[in-house]
Amino acid sequence: xxxxxxxxxxxxxxxxxxxxxxxxxxxxxxxxxxxxxxxxxxxxxxxxxxxxxxxxxxxxxxxxxxxxxxxxxxxxxxxxxxxxxxxxxxxxxxxxxxxxxxxxxxxxxxxxxxxxxxxxxxxxxxxxxxxxxxxxxxxxxxxxxxxxxxxxxxxxxxxxxxxxxxxxxxxxxxxxxxxxxxxxxxxxxxxxxxxxxxxxxxxxxxxxxxxxxxxxxxxxxxxxxxxxxxxxxxxxxxxxxxxxxxxxxxxxxxxxxxxxxxxxxxxxxxxxxxxxxxxxxxxxxxxxxxxxxxxxxxxxxxxxxxxxxxxxxxxxxxxxxxxxxxxxxxxxxxxxxxxxxxxxxxxxxxxxxxxxxxxxxxxxxxxxxxxxxxxxxxxxxxxxxxxxxxxxxxxxxxxxxxxxxxxxxxxxxxxxxxxxxxxxxxxxxxxxxxxxxxxxxxxx
Numbered sequence: 001x002x003x004x005x006x007x008x009x010x011x012x013x014x015x016x017x018x019x020x021x022x023x024x025x026x027x028x029x030x031x032x033x034x035x036x037x038x039x040x041x042x043x044x045x046x047x048x049x050x051x052x053x054x055x056x057x058x059x060x061x062x063x064x065x066x067x068x069x070x071x072x073x074x075x076x077x078x079x080x081x082x083x084x085x086x087x088x089x090x091x092x093x094x095x096x097x098x099x100x101x102x103x104x105x106x107x108x109x110x111x112x113x114x115x116x117x118x119x120x121x122x123x124x125x126x127x128x129x130x131x132x133x134x135x136x137x138x139x140x141x142x143x144x145x146x147x148x149x150x151x152x153x154x155x156x157x158x159x160x161x162x163x164x165x166x167x168x169x170x171x172x173x174x175x176x177x178x179x180x181x182x183x184x185x186x187x188x189x190x191x192x193x194x195x196x197x198x199x200x201x202x203x204x205x206x207x208x209x210x211x212x213x214x215x216x217x218x219x220x221x222x223x224x225x226x227x228x229x230x231x232x233x234x235x236x237x238x239x240x241x242x243x244x245x246x247x248x249x250x251x252x253x254x255x256x257x258x259x260x261x262x263x264x265x266x267x268x269x270x271x272x273x274x275x276x277x278x279x280x281x282x283x284x285x286x287x288x289x290x291x292x293x294x295x296x297x298x299x300x301x302x303x304x305x306x307x308x309x310x311x312x313x314x315x316x317x318x319x320x321x322x323x324x325x326x327x328x329x330x331x332x333x334x335x336x337x338x339x340x341x342x343x344x345x346x347x348x349x350x351x352x353x354x355x356x357x358x359x360x361x362x363x364x365x366x367x368x369x370x371x372x373x374x375x376x377x378x379x380x381x382x383x384x385x386x387x388x389x390x391x392x393x394x395x396x397x398x399x400x401x402x403x404x405x406x407x408x409x410x411x412x413x414x415x416x417x418x419x420x421x422x423x424x425x426x427x428x429x430x431x432x433x434x435x436x437x438x439x440x441x442x443x444x
Contacts, residue, residue: 038315054155055156061256074126105272156186227307
């Protein structure tokens with residue numbers, strides 16, 4: 001479990017350089033198998049996403065990250081909004097790391113100092129709608145979508161799990177917000193979720209969004225990736241990671257860790273797969289191919305792979321952008337990007353919770369207990385193998401919508417530097433499938 005750890009603060013160790021003729025000269029380029037699997041470096045000969053605006057609704061972003069600070073054009077926090085965009089405000093500083101990882105997978109620049117994103121010249125608009133535990137409420141995601149629409153976004157990335165809130169489509173407020181975005185000419189990309197559902201319920205049923213499952217290094221769906229069944233309107237797969245103990249099979253990207261600067265980490269999950277597809281959508285948006293035209297182009301150019309009856313195949317950045325380049329060459333006018341618009345008024349169900357008495361909301365929260373953590377480590381660390389430590393329960397407002405979580409694979413195995421340089425392995429007791437890994441900058 002302790003094999004495969006990672007450097008933080010890399011920009012202070014390696015000098016940044018200009019974009020060169022070589023498509024990817026990043027120090028971690030050899031580990032970015034996901035970019036190669038979808039043909040992103042070859043697509044950069046056509047476009048790198050300049051001018052595209054990608055919205056990431058997640059745990060936020062490390063606003064001070066050396067690789068991402070120049071990519072973020074706007075950010076806000078939408079927590080406790082009851083679905084109203086007027087409740088959003090401030091900035092979207094990450095306090096979990098998940099959103100920073102997703103954002104870097106989409107748009108980390110090619111600058112010789114770390115990793116490259118699928119669309120390395122795209123701009124990021126970031127909404128913090130999930131808390132430090134990676135949990136949140138669907139109403140806050142609704143507010144985040146409406147805020148992004150007011151910013152003239154081209155692509156919205158929703159690396160969210162607990163898709164039971166999406167199974168209510170088309171009646172749920174979240175499904176309605178996704179439909180509004182689609183009608184405005186925005187490509188919405190949603191993760192299929194981790195750990196296949198065995199209840200018989202359909203995943204993300206008939207959303208007006210691309211629903212994304214994961215592939216591993218071998219191009220096949222790993223066991224943790226939820227299947228894309230016939231209820232999915234537009235299904236694709238993209239690199240998400242193997243979900244095994246081998247760090248080489250994870251997706252490497254930017255990350256955030258408390259007390260560290262400009263960190264990087266490996267992680268696996270349909271969150272990472274979703275970010276790859278959002279990056280391809282950004283490459284197309286930079287060519288003026290947006291909305292349904294971009295969706296159709298990605299679906300028509302997939303690489304064949306076995307991924308379920310609702311899946312068209314593996315997203316192919318090279319093939320998708322080659323079509324847009326050919327259209328420009330023959331003089332075809334691409335679709336104009338969507339203009340910024342005032343957010344649509346939320347549907348009545350979104351505002352319904354406002355009628356709850358303040359005292360009731362304060363005294364009768366919904367408590368969701370997160371998994372216990374099993375702490376394992378060498379005897380000299382003072383930590384006994386198999387010991388239990390409880391995570392703090394998450395208190396949520398009492399609202400008639402299903403809470404959501406970030407769609408990293410839900411087993412968290414975080415590697416941190418312990419006393420005397422020993423490594424402590426922390427893994428969730430639910431024995432699921434994702435990891436986030438870090439190596440301390442000092443002493444390595």
